[in-house]
Structures are given as C-alpha cells and as structure tokens.
Amino acid sequence: MRRLLASTLLATLLSFPAQAQTKDELVIGITQFPATFHPSIESMLAKTYVLAFAHRPVTAYDPNWQLACLLCETLPTLENGLARQETLPDGKKGMAVTYTLKAGAKWGDGTPVTSDDVAFTWTVGRHPQSGIASAELYRRIPRVEIKDARTFILHLDRVTFDYNAINDLRLLPAHLERPRFEAAPAEYRNRTAYDQDTTNPGLYNGPYRIAQVTQGSHVALEPNPHWTGPKPAFKRVVIRAIENTASLEANLLSGGIDMIAGELGLPLEQSLAFEKRHGARFNVITKPSLTYEHLDLNLGAPALADRRVRQALLLGLDRESLTRQLFEGRQPVAHSLVPPLDWVHADDIAKYPFDPARAGALLDEAGWKPGPGGIRANAAGDKLALELVTTAGNRSRELVSQVLQAQWRKIGVELRLKAEPPRVLFGETVTKRKFPHMAMFAWYSAPESVPRSTLHSDSIPTAGNSWSGQNYTGYANPAMDALLGAIETELDRTKRKALWRQLQVLYAEDLPALPLVFKADSFILPKALKGLVPTGHQDPSPYWVEAWRWE
C-alpha cells in the first residue's frame, strides 16, 4: 500500500513539468464584465472583447489598420467591380455593394451562415424598438438584395468612401433569433438567446463558443467544432473580470490569470511600474492607439475665442517632456486629431514645440500683459485665469493636470483644477457645454473616422437640438464644414488623403482643442504566449486568436 502511494505521488510530481510544457487553458484578466452578450445591443468594450473570440463581423480593421474581410470572401471595392454607384428611386446617388460570405462558414451548431442571416440582422437593426445600440449603418442601407445563400447586395442611400466597411453588421443567427424577435420586437432585447441561452453554440460563428458564464465573475470559451478556419491553439480560454487593477496585478503574479488584456487592462503608468518590477517574467507591450487625449476648449469663453491665446497655450506646454516624464515616451505627442498610424495622417502641419518666449509674445499681442503676481491680465483688468475640468479618480489625468498648471503658470496663465465623476462630466458638464474654459478627456474613434460629430458646426450641442452632437468646443468654420463633407464623399484615395491633410492643417491652425497625446494600450503577456498582435483600434486582438500559441 505504501509503495502504491509512493509511486502515485512520484507520478504526480513528475507530471507537473509535463503539464507546464503543454498549455491547454489560457486565463485572461480584464477589468469589466459584459452586461449583455448580444453583439449589437448595448455598447461595451468588455462585450466586444469576449465576443471577438466567438463572433466574427463581416469586416473589421486588421492590426495594420486596413479594412479586411473576416466573414466574407473578398472585400468589395470600386476597383474589383463588387461596388458600384447607382441612382436611387428618388434620383439621388447611392451605392450597391456585393459581398459573398465565406464558404463553409457555420454557426456553432452546424447551421450554415447564410444571406438569410444578413437579411434578418438588417431587419432587426432597422427596427426602432429592437434596442440595437449603433443603428447608423442600418439607416444607411434602405435595401438588402439576396442573390443566393452566400451572396447579397447592400444598397446604400449615399455615396461615401467607407461604403465597404460594414463592421457594425454583426450577424445574428436567424434560425435561433428570428422567432424571439418576431414574437415581440419591442421585447426582443429582453428575450434574445444571447442573454437567455448564452451557451447555445448556435449563437457563435467564430473559432470559439461561449461554454460557461458565471455572472460578474468569468466567461469560459471552448473551440467551435464547426469553425472552418485555422484551429485555435487553446482548448479553453477563460476571461476573468477583476475590476480593481491592484487585484488584477496580484492575480497575474499569483498565477490566477496568465495575461492582462491591453484593451481592458492596467493604466499605462501602472503597467510601466509593473514592467520595472516584473519585466523579466512577462512581456509588457505598449501599443499607441487612436485614443486622442486632448483639451476641449470652450470657444465661447472670451479669452479662448482668440486663436492666438489657444496657440500660446500649446506653445507654453512641453508635451514631449510630459510624455517622457510621466509615460516614458510610450504615448506619442499628438499634433492633430489623426493618429500617426492612420494612413490619412499628415505630418507636414503646424506643430507647437515648447517655446515659452513665443507663447508670451503671442499673449502680449492678444492683449494679455504680465500683471501683479506674474498672472497676465487684459486692458480691462481681467486676469488670464482658466478652469480645467477632468474625470475624477483618473491618476494619469490628475498628474497631467498638475503639469499643465505648473507650465502655464510660467507663461502667466493661472489654471484652476476641477475633477468630476465621469458620469457628471460626460452626462452634464461636457455634453451641455457647461465647462467654463477647458475639459480634458479622450476621443475614441476608428481608423479614417471622419470627425463630423466633433468638428462640424451642425454638431454643436444646444438646448434647441436637445444637446445632440459632440462639438463641445462650439467650433464653427465653414471651411472645416466643407472639408468634412468633401472627405465623406471622395472615393479616390489620393484625393481623399489630400483633403485629410487640409483638414489637419486647418485643425492645427485653428486649434479648437489642444492636442496632448495618443494614449497607449498596455498588454502584459506571459513570455511563452506568441502571436498576439495588439491593434490599437476598436477591433480587439482576439479577432486573430487563431494565431495565438504557447511556445
């Protein structure tokens, strides 16, 4: 008996190294738990991340920020003839774009993904009571034409350069969801199988399917047996939600999780500190993203209405030093709202290197002369004192605010700091333009995203338009309005790039907002995990999970 016990113990001990060599389960830590699993109801990054393993959109931006087919055979373009302009019944110009779904694409229960799913998804997306969060794409598509089981034509109501980007068309399995929707469209959001029967394999068309959900705790994914693409390496992926980032870090160090996803992980400053302490055990990858950290200026404030003051403020700010000191240079300085990784980024625009002398001269020219205590004042005796409001509890923004305060003090500008909970800031102060001078926050956009909602004069929120629109600065420039319209309808890439350059030149001259940095996502990965490529945009890395492997 003793011998049997000893040999069992020995066998168990010997098996540990072997288990360490083969890794069947990958445990990922993120800071949020998805509230719903429906691909199009609610808009939540945690849901997008989890579904990226299990549910593929027809198109998405790849890690090189290029539009790619994930569930279609060929990306339709004007050049390959799969997209063409057409005249709509009302005489306006529209477009017809033909897609063919990937051969062999199936839902997790073996049912093929077909054009009927496309038609059903479009019906749900168009229904005003279905609860779909982003319905803009569906509003643009007045008609879907089914050619066969895999081929369909989307008829667009306008000519627009992003005619083939249907990233928001998240297909729904008609064979499971149609009865639930047709029974009561207004109740569909509460009846969808994605929330009532989440582990039904038929809901997923990606390399994984959701196999287990423990509300608020974790989601477990297992391979989809009907996935026809490259086989993923892990037999099980568990995504654990750990909201507190200190606990998230502790879980990584104690082996409770294998990695921290950059899309919903540690703030950059925390991950940089982590890298210093544990860089030998983990790979810390920072990827600059298109998240644009900036100061929205209230152009209705008399001091800020003067462009020279805005330019002086930017010249009086040493942003290179700021990002070097606070973020080890991992967050590139922004010179406009278009990130360097975007193909329409222009580098030959006005930049504002740290130059306090020039800043002072511009302020003098604008009538703000040095006054008592070093703070500038105008002829009427008004001090150049500004208020900056930002999100409370954001350590990074608190530090940046203090740097701004100190640096602007040196050019004679007084800055008062104010922090508000995100809900108040974005629910009231910013959206109703109640910030007196400036608000620091970030815009999260997509590659080649036209900033109509933030720069067009039609998008200035007012009581008259029920505070809709995101042009919180109140910026109104007919030249900018014209450029935005021209970019949207220009189909020629070369001409469009030139228009984008004009937009960035104008933005850098007018400075309706002060650019700070492009934020970076920080991924903390085990050394053995290979193949994960951060994207830096809204389409998360697990869209390419088939390439992940353990070496």
Next chain:
Amino acid sequence: MGAMIGIISRRLLQSALVLLAMSFVVYGLMGLMPGDPIDLMIAADPRLTAEDALRLKALYGLDQPWTERWVRWLAQVARGELGYSRLYARPVADTMAPAMVNTALLMLTSLALALALGLPLGILASLRPGSWTDRLVTVLATASVSVPVFWLGLMLIVVFAVTLGWLPAGGMGETGGGGRLIHLILPGSALALAGLGQYARHMRAAMLAEAGADYIRTARAKGCGPARVLLHHQLRNALIPVVTIVALELGGLFSGALITETVFAWPGMGRLIYEAVMGNDFNLALSGLLLATVMTLLGSVLADFAYWRLDPRVRVR
C-alpha cells in the same frame, strides 16, 4: 404572546411605510443624478450618433420624468413583478439570485468567523480588566475597526496569494463546492478581521457592565462556581445588546460589501447594486436596495423578538 404579535404587527406596518418612502427617495436620487448611461455610451463609442441616443432614451423610458416612472414601477411591484434589468437584459430576480447567493455565502462566513473570534476575545478581555490580555485585545479590536478593509484585503492577497501562493488571489473559481470554499477564505477573512473588533469591544463592554450587577453578586453568594456565574448568568445577559447588533447586520447579508467584493473580484450584491445605480438600471437597483432595507427591518424585528425572548422584563412591560 399577544402583546408581542401586536408589537410585530405595528413594526411590519411601519416597515411597509419606510419601504414606500425609501423607494421614492432612492428613485428620486437616481433620477436626479446628472447624465445617464446613454450619454456615457455616446461619449465612449464613436459609432453612436445623437439619433441613436434619442432613440435609446425613448426605448428605455429615460426621457420620461422620474416621478411618472416611479409610479409605473410601484404599480408593477404591486403586481408582484420586479421587471427586467436594463443593463443585463434579464429578469431582475434571475439577475439578483446568483449574486445574493454569493453575497450570503461571503457575509455569513465572515459573520460566523467574526463572531467566533470576536466574542471569545471580548469575554477574555473582560475577565481581567487592565491586564495585558485586556490591552492586547483592545489593541487588536482597535486595529480591526481602524484598518481599511481594502488595504487589509490587498495585504492578504500579497501575503497568501502572491508571496506564499497558498490561496487564490480572487474570483470564485470555475467549479462549485471545494473550489468555491478555497476562493472564499481570503475575502471571508478580510471581512471577518475587519468586523471582529466591534464584536470584541461590545462583548467586553457588556460583560463588564454585567460584572458588577446585583444578581452576579447574589449568584456568587449562593455558591455558584465562577464558570457557572460567567456562562449562565453574566454571559447570558451580556449577549442581549450583542444580539441586537448581530440582528441589525442582517441587512448586510444581502446588500453585500462593495469594497471587499471589488478587491477580491467576488460577484456579489454590493457590486451588482453599485453597477445598477451607476447604470440607471432602476428595476435592479431598487430591488437590490429595497431587499437590503427589508432585511435590515427584518433584523430589527428579530432583535425585538430576541429581546423579548432573552429579557423577561420586556415581557412584563
């Protein structure tokens, strides 16, 4: 007994009124909070347009005055329906049930641990007031009530999960049973350590208050041994105020411990209610908060009942 039934009936009626007032106040406070989740969604997602925001607000009824929504909610609850959670797109009862189980498990464990450690420590300290044992217990109790639970939680994680690797750092495990219990040790201990101080202090104070009472002297004069005097006379009477405190803790059994749940990634009622409040999920938030109120009121009634059972003077009055 009839008098007790009368007291309990009056308390239940009072409780119903408190619940009605509470629901109005909570609904009003949530309704008056600036902004709503749709505004936040718009700020965070570039794909959403102003048109989407208006459509979604109308769909979720967020464009209606909160008073009208409260009246509709009240009518719905009167029909026995808690409705659907706006955030989780599921019936409120289904959303709350697993979180309630998790919270009850955590809170009962920590309460049991805190009582099991705190009460004997309080008794021990009261035996020789001013002795080194008493001072040590007082220091421990003061530390217990003073140390922030989030710090204590993080320290437990650093020591037992990161450094020693004995216990999981958080979460509740993928399997039930033993796996769940192992995950329960650290959060349960953190809460217990943070709570035992108050029980030790109350127990000590109550024991000392009873020590000089006439009936104790009489018991000793009648020849009762020290153990009998302590356990049968002194402890029994000293427990009365402690029972009241424990009964009032009942509300916490189902409202959760937000900070501990967050630090240990324990999906309980604290986090669920917090997310519901912040997400303007009125049905879920109201149900969660009212459940906590009901439990607190119930605890209060239980405390009355316990008084009635433990203290004959209450029955006489």
